[in-house]
Amino acid sequence: MLSISEIKSLLATPQKIVITTHHKPDGDAMGSSLGLYAYLIQLGHHVKVITPTDYPYFLHWLPNNSDVIIYTEQPEHSAQLVAEAAMIFCLDFNSLTRINELGELVRVSNAYKLMIDHHLEPEDFDDYRHWSISACAAAQLVYEFIVDELGDGVRMNKDIATCLYTGLMTDSGSFRFPSATSAVYRMAADLIDLGAEHWKIHQLVYDNATENRLRFLGHCISNKLEILREFNTAIISVTKEELNQYNIATGDTEGIVNYALSINGIRLAAFIIERTDKVKLSLRSTGDFPANEICKKYFNGGGHRNAAGGFSDKNLEDTIAQFKSVLIEYKTQLLQ
Ligand code: 5GP
Ligand code: MN
Numbered sequence: 001m002l003s004i005s006e007i008k009s010l011l012a013t014p015q016k017i018v019i020t021t022h023h024k025p026d027g028d029a030m031g032s033s034l035g036l037y038a039y040l041i042q043l044g045h046h047v048k049v050i051t052p053t054d055y056p057y058f059l060h061w062l063p064n065n066s067d068v069i070i071y072t073e074q075p076e077h078s079a080q081l082v083a084e085a086a087m088i089f090c091l092d093f094n095s096l097t098r099i100n101e102l103g104e105l106v107r108v109s110n111a112y113k114l115m116i117d118h119h120l121e122p123e124d125f126d127d128y129r130h131w132s133i134s135a136c137a138a139a140q141l142v143y144e145f146i147v148d149e150l151g152d153g154v155r156m157n158k159d160i161a162t163c164l165y166t167g168l169m170t171d172s173g174s175f176r177f178p179s180a181t182s183a184v185y186r187m188a189a190d191l192i193d194l195g196a197e198h199w200k201i202h203q204l205v206y207d208n209a210t211e212n213r214l215r216f217l218g219h220c221i222s223n224k225l226e227i228l229r230e231f232n233t234a235i236i237s238v239t240k241e242e243l244n245q246y247n248i249a250t251g252d253t254e255g256i257v258n259y260a261l262s263i264n265g266i267r268l269a270a271f272i273i274e275r276t277d278k279v280k281l282s283l284r285s286t287g288d289f290p291a292n293e294i295c296k297k298y299f300n301g302g303g304h305r306n307a308a309g310g311f312s313d314k315n316l317e318d319t320i321a322q323f324k325s326v327l328i329e330y331k332t333q334l335l336q
Pocket of ligand 1: 119282300307
């Protein structure tokens with residue numbers, strides 16, 4: 001394991017650095033990555049952010065977004081950057097399976113691997129770890145890494161603050177989940193003092209929907225919502241054809257699961273979506289109900305207790321049937 005003083009001495013001279021984050025990056029993945037990027041370029045490093053896949057249009061306004069390389073669009077170039085890197089920062093994920101084909105490239109690379117993450121059960125591939133499951137976002141841990149670990153708070157600037165605020169805001173459900181502690185609010189206040197325009201960030205992320213997205217949301221709620229009162233569970237499922245019909249792009253399905261969870265008495269909500277190669281599940285729960293346990297045990301996934309995901313190789317209909325049969329095992333907890 002690298003000590004923080006070894007990291008400081010590495011960062012004292014210009015290095016080739018890659019920052020990567022989980023596939024289908026969300027606000028925290030992109031916010032923490034571009035926040036760290038904005039810090040490292042100030043030190044004169046040669047830095048690249050490489051995402052495994054594309055990400056939602058409502059994150060494309062983030063500072064330095066145009067410098068991001070998407071692996072699926074530039075696989076050879078990405079592979080070369082990973083192979084030549086001296087340091088690879090792994091943000092907002094802790095298992096190499098979460099970065100698809102990039103995972104194997106990172107595993108075999110000679111670079112130092114630095115994990116900054118807040119997910120359960122980290123895989124053992126790293127040389128340094130700033131990790132805490134109680135952190136509300138990876139962005140919180142990036143802030144701590146720069147300010148507390150490296151002691152370099154003087155280099156915090158508006159770009160870093162804007163990116164990290166975006167990560168805190170999106171992963172904490174706009175500062176409303178239990179993970180949004182008073183320390184997170186203090187951090188957010190500091191980021192606002194550094195220039196993060198909280199009102200503008202909120203608008204750019206949440207009030208930036210396409211017409212398609214809103215009409216699709218209406219369709220999901222009116223026609224596709226199934227409520228299983230006997231399990232305090234709500235399910236929204238959508239087919240490939242429906243995604244095509246509404247011309248759904250990356251990001252358009254974000255957050256739809258939360259509408260199902262917002263129904264009075266519902267403890268568990270599932271958004272089940274038929275993708276080209278597999279069926280993807282997004283689960284959300286309230287209180288101490290372990291959505292991640294269901295994803296891990298039955299759907300090749302995992303995540304946080306109240307926000308988890310996974311996938312199935314079965315067809316949509318069979319996946320929904322399997323999900324419903326799993327609920328029987330959790331009935332007591334769901335009815336508590
Ligand atoms: P979402 O439902 O937004 O896709 O994912 C919610 C959370 O569940 C993510 O932040 C991530 O922690 C976790 N998650 C989603 N999909 C997967 C998956 O396929 N594998 C694992 N291990 N975690 C996932
Ligand atoms: Mn996160």
